Amino acid sequence: MGIRLVIVVIMLVVVYYLGKQVVRMLRGSGQSTDKPGAISAGMDLTQDPVCLTYVSKEKAISSHRDGETHYFCSEDCASEFENRAA
Numbered sequence: 001m002g003i004r005l006v007i008v009v010i011m012l013v014v015v016y017y018l019g020k021q022v023v024r025m026l027r028g029s030g031q032s033t034d035k036p037g038a039i040s041a042g043m044d045l046t047q048d049p050v051c052l053t054y055v056s057k058e059k060a061i062s063s064h065r066d067g068e069t070h071y072f073c074s075e076d077c078a079s080e081f082e083n084r085a086a
């Protein structure tokens with residue numbers, strides 16, 4: 001009976017210790033998620049009208065037509081779009 005009580009106490013200590021570690025990890029990840037959130041907010045995603053891939057406007061190939069700016073993932077999609085419009 002005495003040994004069981006000791007095991008229960010040890011398990012409680014281990015669970016308490018692990019719980020504190022989990023809380024630390026959650027707090028740590030909570031702080032680190034602020035930065036990726038800011039980065040994703042800064043990335044202006046737009047959809048390639050040809051292949052329907054989402055691309056960031058910074059990296060995308062842009063084409064101006066009829067006062068509108070279209071963004072493409074590659075030159076192939078840009079020329080494909082030009083062919084469709086023609």
Ligand SMILES: [Zn+2]
Pocket residue numbers: 048050051052053072073074077
């Ligand atoms: Zn594309």
